[in-house]
Amino acid sequence: MHFAYMQNAQIEKFLPLKPRVSLMLLTLRDSPAHGYRLMHAIEERSGGTARMDPGLVYRTLVRLGTQGLIKECPPPGDSTDRRRRYYRLTEVGRRVVDAEVERQQLLLGQLQAAPEVGRQ
Amino acid sequence: MIVRVSTALYRAALLCYPMAFRTRFGRELLSGFEDELRGRVATSTSAALGLTLLRCGGAVGQGLAARAQTEFRSRVLAGWSQELRVVARNLMRSPGHSLVSLAILSTAVGTSTLLFAIVYATLLAPSPYPDAERLVVGWGSNVSNGQLRDVVSGANYVDMSDGSTSFVALGAIKGDGAVLEEEGRPVVVPALRVTPEFFEALDVPATLGRTIDTTETFSGSEPVIVLSHQLWIERFESSPDVVGTRIRVDLEFATVIGVMGAEFGTLFPVQAYLPLYRDVIAAQDRTSYNYWMIGRLAETATIERASGELDATMDVIAETDPRLRNWSVLLEPLDTIGKVPVRAPMLALSAAVGLLALVATFNLAGLELVRGTTRTPEWAVRRALGGGRGHLVRLMVSETALLAGVGCLLSFPVATGGLRLLRHHAPATIPVPGSAAQVTSFHASFGWATLLWMALTALAIIGLSRVPALVQARGARLDTSTRTTATARMGRVRDSFVLLQLAFASALLMGAALAGSTMKNILDIDVGLAPENVLTMYAGNVSGDAATRARYFTDILGAVQQVPGVRSVGVNDYVPLQSEDDFAGLLLHDRPPPPPGSGLREEWRRVSSDYFATAGVAVLDGRGFEPADYTGGRPVAVINRAFASKHYPGADPVGETLTIWNGGIGDATIVGVVADVRRRGILVAAPPVLYAPFHLGSRGNMAVFVATEGPPEALLDSVREAIWSVDSSQPIDRVLTLTQVVDAAVGLHRFTLAVLLALAGIAVPLASLGAFGVTAFALRARRRELGIRLALGATHQRLAARVLRDAVALGVAGITGGLGLAALAGSLARSLLVGVTPYAIVPAAAVSCIVLASVIIATLIPVRGLRRVEAAESLRVE
Numbered sequence: 001m002h003f004a005y006m007q008n009a010q011i012e013k014f015l016p017l018k019p020r021v022s023l024m025l026l027t028l029r030d031s032p033a034h035g036y037r038l039m040h041a042i043e044e045r046s047g048g049t050a051r052m053d054p055g056l057v058y059r060t061l062v063r064l065g066t067q068g069l070i071k072e073c074p075p076p077g078d079s080t081d082r083r084r085r086y087y088r089l090t091e092v093g094r095r096v097v098d099a100e101v102e103r104q105q106l107l108l109g110q111l112q113a114a115p116e117v118g119r120q
Numbered sequence: 121m122i123v124r125v126s127t128a129l130y131r132a133a134l135l136c137y138p139m140a141f142r143t144r145f146g147r148e149l150l151s152g153f154e155d156e157l158r159g160r161v162a163t164s165t166s167a168a169l170g171l172t173l174l175r176c177g178g179a180v181g182q183g184l185a186a187r188a189q190t191e192f193r194s195r196v197l198a199g200w201s202q203e204l205r206v207v208a209r210n211l212m213r214s215p216g217h218s219l220v221s222l223a224i225l226s227t228a229v230g231t232s233t234l235l236f237a238i239v240y241a242t243l244l245a246p247s248p249y250p251d252a253e254r255l256v257v258g259w260g261s262n263v264s265n266g267q268l269r270d271v272v273s274g275a276n277y278v279d280m281s282d283g284s285t286s287f288v289a290l291g292a293i294k295g296d297g298a299v300l301e302e303e304g305r306p307v308v309v310p311a312l313r314v315t316p317e318f319f320e321a322l323d324v325p326a327t328l329g330r331t332i333d334t335t336e337t338f339s340g341s342e343p344v345i346v347l348s349h350q351l352w353i354e355r356f357e358s359s360p361d362v363v364g365t366r367i368r369v370d371l372e373f374a375t376v377i378g379v380m381g382a383e384f385g386t387l388f389p390v391q392a393y394l395p396l397y398r399d400v401i402a403a404q405d406r407t408s409y410n411y412w413m414i415g416r417l418a419e420t421a422t423i424e425r426a427s428g429e430l431d432a433t434m435d436v437i438a439e440t441d442p443r444l445r446n447w448s449v450l451l452e453p454l455d456t457i458g459k460v461p462v463r464a465p466m467l468a469l470s471a472a473v474g475l476l477a478l479v480a481t482f483n484l485a486g487l488e489l490v491r492g493t494t495r496t497p498e499w500a501v502r503r504a505l506g507g508g509r510g511h512l513v514r515l516m517v518s519e520t521a522l523l524a525g526v527g528c529l530l531s532f533p534v535a536t537g538g539l540r541l542l543r544h545h546a547p548a549t550i551p552v553p554g555s556a557a558q559v560t561s562f563h564a565s566f567g568w569a570t571l572l573w574m575a576l577t578a579l580a581i582i583g584l585s586r587v588p589a590l591v592q593a594r595g596a597r598l599d600t601s602t603r604t605t606a607t608a609r610m611g612r613v614r615d616s617f618v619l620l621q622l623a624f625a626s627a628l629l630m631g632a633a634l635a636g637s638t639m640k641n642i643l644d645i646d647v648g649l650a651p652e653n654v655l656t657m658y659a660g661n662v663s664g665d666a667a668t669r670a671r672y673f674t675d676i677l678g679a680v681q682q683v684p685g686v687r688s689v690g691v692n693d694y695v696p697l698q699s700e701d702d703f704a705g706l707l708l709h710d711r712p713p714p715p716p717g718s719g720l721r722e723e724w725r726r727v728s729s730d731y732f733a734t735a736g737v738a739v740l741d742g743r744g745f746e747p748a749d750y751t752g753g754r755p756v757a758v759i760n761r762a763f764a765s766k767h768y769p770g771a772d773p774v775g776e777t778l779t780i781w782n783g784g785i786g787d788a789t790i791v792g793v794v795a796d797v798r799r800r801g802i803l804v805a806a807p808p809v810l811y812a813p814f815h816l817g818s819r820g821n822m823a824v825f826v827a828t829e830g831p832p833e834a835l836l837d838s839v840r841e842a843i844w845s846v847d848s849s850q851p852i853d854r855v856l857t858l859t860q861v862v863d864a865a866v867g868l869h870r871f872t873l874a875v876l877l878a879l880a881g882i883a884v885p886l887a888s889l890g891a892f893g894v895t896a897f898a899l900r901a902r903r904r905e906l907g908i909r910l911a912l913g914a915t916h917q918r919l920a921a922r923v924l925r926d927a928v929a930l931g932v933a934g935i936t937g938g939l940g941l942a943a944l945a946g947s948l949a950r951s952l953l954v955g956v957t958p959y960a961i962v963p964a965a966a967v968s969c970i971v972l973a974s975v976i977i978a979t980l981i982p983v984r985g986l987r988r989v990e991a992a993e994s995l996r997v998e
Contacts, residue, residue: 033146034148035145035149035152036148036152036155036156051180053175053178053182054149054152054153054175054178055137055149055178055179055181055182055183055186056178056182057143058145058149059182059185060146062141072888078325082153083147083148083151084148084151085145085148097882
């Protein structure tokens with residue numbers, strides 16, 4: 001029980017995630033990816049509203065790695081591109097992104113339940 | 121070609137990243153860029169160029185950001201955290217020194233922060249009213265009769281507001297009380313009666329509901345009330361539903377139509393706003409002066425033009441009504457009215473707090489020099505080991521920042537505790553000079569500006585106090601050959617710090633001494649009352665004719681007289697010393713007639729037969745009122761000494777006759793002369809006053825005076841019940857003992873004295889502590905020299921006398937400088953001094969004795985240690 005509490009507290013301290021970091025981690029939840037792939041994925045997932053400079057993507061990757069949310073991994077079996085470094089989620093990273101999704105869904109539910117502004 | 125150039129450019133831009141980042145990601149970024157670029161080149165050249173610019177710009181920005189972040193982490197954060205650890209260790213090593221420094225710092229920062237919070241909120245903060253520079257206050261002014269800031273009559277106000285084009289809005293206001301109900305009993309809250317133009321001029325909407333509009337300001341319209349923010353919170357628990365409810369106001373039901381914001385009441389310390397009925401005030405006699413005016417000038421108008429316009433209207437009125445011939449209108453910016461009365465006390469207190477801050481700074485500097493000298497070897501070792509000047513400066517700055525931070529935290533309780541004391545002891549309102557108007561004395565706000573001030577003061581005090589030690593550290597060498605000269609130089613610097621501390625502390629103490637003399641002179645002023653064991657309160661809000669009102673107060677007098685422990689009871693229109701105005705038009709018989717058209721107008725009060733005995737007003741000639749004067753017959757009057765000297769110089773006024781125009785009283789005979797009673801504050805000489813029996817045109821609300829056998833507070837409940845036994849629907853308010861009334865009149869001076877005494881009480885011991893520390897240290901540093909002197913035949917007594925002589929010389933120099941400073945400051949703030957000049961000998965002598973005695977005591981303690989100095993031993997130590 002105590003251990004579970006510690007674990008939850010460890011996850012909670014990362015929340016809420018910044019929108020672009022959420023999109024990065026969501027992409028990595030599907031499959032390992034390299035920096036440039038993540039850059040394009042953010043743009044695609046946000047419908048073109050969120051863009052990141054590749055340099056910022058890599059700096060964010062370094063930070064997420066330091067925080068223990070992602071880890072470098074060998075390229076997937078079908079990849080032949082040896083120039084790129086690939087990243088995957090760690091267990092903590094997976095739980096953080098799940099918790100963020102849950103948080104956002106809860107918030108969305110509450111927003112949908114609230115009366116519209118101006119409605120009598 | 122374009123791919124090659126773009127790649128080269130991007131490669132160059134990547135150089136902005138730190139080396140480690142480049143090594144790790146450089147190739148990957150470059151190859152990613154090349155892939156992207158090839159895709160764009162296939163589309164168009166311009167798309168490729170756009171991408172190149174975008175990515176190069178991104179690389180430069182991100183690279184520099186990454187570099188800054190790395191630098192900050194590796195150098196600044198790591199470096200400073202190490203410094204802070206060293207500093208904290210150093211401070212913990214001498215806990216006594218650190219605690220004393222922090223105590224001195226937090227006291228100085230706390231007091232200065234508190235004062236800033238007050239000065240900022242009272243004098244510097246932007247006005248709560250938009251375009252406040254266009255707001256003016258209008259006074260009725262009759263300079264020939266000594267009335268500079270008086271009120272205007274309702275009829276004249278109506279004519280002036282109708283005939284003026286210089287104002288967007290010109291409102292009339294009158295300070296009054298509103299009778300509300302609390303637990304079935306009537307209570308009076310301070311209120312303003314206003315015309316709708318008052319709100320229009322100030323241009324601040326209600327935070328809830330609305331303000332009074334023109335349809336509600338005619339007699340017969342539905343009664344309405346606007347609540348102040350404070351009343352809304354205290355009585356209506358901040359209920360948003362209060363608007364539209366009906367509450368009892370002045371014994372009838374009125375609808376709450378709005379609530380004003382907290383800021384709105386800054387200048388007007390009232391709880392409620394009630395409408396003035398325009399038709400009623402327009403019908404009042406033109407000499408029935410009751411109202412102040414608040415106006416907003418039109419954008420193109422100036423005060424001069426507006427004044428000219430109002431004066432022109434007054435001239436037209438005076439042509440048909442010669443009684444108004446000497447009256448004009450004085451317009452002043454509203455903003456200055458609230459600030460002028462508080463400026464002098466604020467200036468004095470700012471100077472005092474500034475002096476305390478200076479004493480603290482030099483005290484800390486002295487302490488630091490003493491400690492710095494003992495730390496010189498540490499600096500020398502650090503430098504010898506390669507610690508550059510930058511490193512030493514960083515150590516000093518870390519120490520300053522740490523001390524300042526902790527000092528700020530500790531100064532919070534000092535500032536907030538001080539504010540609580542001020543709220544409790546400072547007078548709530550201050551009179552506007554030459555007027556019966558009162559404005560809020562001070563506000564305080566602890567906002568961002570205050571916090572910034574707190575941080576800056578702490579940094580400035582600590583920073584300045586470190587400068588001498590820093591200079592000293594600059595010369596730190598392992599080589600000891602120059603130490604003696606350096607020590608001697610530092611000794612002189614330390615002496616000068618003590619001298620400055622003594623000077624500032626003496627100036628502060630002299631300020632307190634002058635305030636004390638002023639207070640004594642004020643308390644010596646004969647106010648004309650015997651205030652001991654007298655209870656005062658205002659009673660009634662009686663409507664109906666004069667006879668009904670007179671009957672109510674006659675019944676009250678009878679009922680209260682029956683209360684056991686009551687010696688006597690009387691009524692007067694007003695409690696003295698509270699700046700109330702009430703004038704009567706008079707005609708003195710057998711006197712030279714006044715110049716045509718200028719009627720005589722003097723203060724008048726209606727009183728009961730026992731009023732003079734109850735309030736302790738001495739009858740100087742003839743007699744006071746007797747019960748027979750209240751039963752009809754020819755009216756009689758009593759005048760005060762000022763009236764007698766002004767109108768009957770060198771003659772006996774008793775038996776003279778006059779006509780009182782007010783209340784249809786007509787002719788009356790003067791039967792006595794009584795002592796002058798101060799009316800407009802304690803410092804303003806009593807004006808001529810005529811007293812008449814209260815049943816002649818009695819007011820609906822009068823002040824009741826009850827003289828008691830014992831402490832008056834003990835009888836309050838019985839007296840109140842006795843008054844309510846006559847009519848329980850009538851309110852009783854402003855209950856005070858007459859002693860409290862006199863005390864309140866000296867409130868501002870008492871308060872200034874208390875603050876100056878408190879600050880001097882901190883500064884003088886602080887300066888003595890400085891003298892003690894420096895003497896003790898100097899004796900220790902001079903141990904070798906003293907040893908040599910002893911070896912050469914000097915006695916301990918002679919050495920002690922020499923040290924003492926040096927200290928006394930320092931003390932005398934400090935005191936002289938301080939007294940000079942106080943004289944300079946005193947002559948700038950003369951308005952605060954009463955009956956004493958800044959050059960007064962007695963307070964100066966007292967200050968000199970106190971400061972000199974404290975210096976001698978502070979020196980004698982370490983000098984006693986001289987006896988233990990042995991010639992051979994001290995030489996051996998060296």
